[in-house]
Amino acid sequence: MAGEIPDLHAQERTGTGKGAARAARREGMVPGIVFGGDTDPLPINIPFNVLFKRLKQGRFKSTLFNLKVEGHEDVRVICRDVQRDVVKDLPTHLDLMRLRRTTKINLFINVDFQNEEDCPAIRKGGVLTTIRSEVELIVTAGDIPETLVVDLSKLENIGDTITFSDIDLPEGAKPVISDRDFVICNVSAPSALKSDTDEDEDEVAADEVPTTDAAEGEEGSDES
Structure with a gap:
């Protein structure tokens, strides 16, 4: 079975649509949606600092989370998408998918x-x-x-x-x-x-190089 699955805390978002999403961002939250399973989609907000820290840790989309939302049962989720600002590259929205045990x-x-x-x-x-x-x-x-x-x-x-x-x-x-x-x-x-092995190899290589005298002797013998 699984080891310790990290918790991801979120708040239920009361409003939907672009207006509610913009209001959430002004309050330092990132709006999102939880979908899948046998229940209706759940609009949520996650504190920007919490989500940003998770994203910096890496592999956010391949980490299984235990989503905790007050008033709702805990559910296992995995991120399916994180939308970002095209200029600042900061998260503006995320999609979380509920998982069945057979998923x-x-x-x-x-x-x-x-x-x-x-x-x-x-x-x-x-x-x-x-x-x-x-x-x-x-x-x-x-x-x-x-x-x-x-x-x-x-x-x-x-x-x-x-x-x-x-x-x-x-x-x-x-x-x-x-x-x-x-x-x-x-x-x-x-x-x-x-290091010792490398030095030994260097010594062997040096022994294989003929000395100057030997080299000159070989050249002289070729001339004669």
Whole structure:
């Protein structure tokens, strides 16, 4: 089941139409509409500062919210559109869609890296590098996984990786990107070890370069 779904607080808007929307904006609110499900559309207002902060956090349209409006039951919603001012690029209206438990939606699910202390590759001195801390999945609204679990104890050697195909997906979930197997994390060599390796390679390369005397000797032998 889903983990903690963030709340989104709104007020019911008593008036409708352009006049009521303009009045809401003058009061520092962003008008919106909640639609879908088996009930009538609900006009709402959301404080501008609250919505603006959410938008700055990113992925607003792919986040599931628990909408709380006084006088109404809480309902799960997802944003379907945010209209913006063409000049200032600030939000002026938003559309929220109610979700049934069977509705399929795209959501970013966090990756939980477990058993780091039991990872053989890390015990050998390797360093865990996280490539993706979350993955976008197509999930059912009524059965959203809290996290995707990655078992790091499977990584035996430095240089080993875990890809998306190594993760056991919850029932009913599938990746948005299905045509490639991307890397979730890997265990790399420590930076100090990398530096030593690079220096050794430089020394080997330097040994392979002939000295000036040797080069001159070779040129002299060609002339004779």
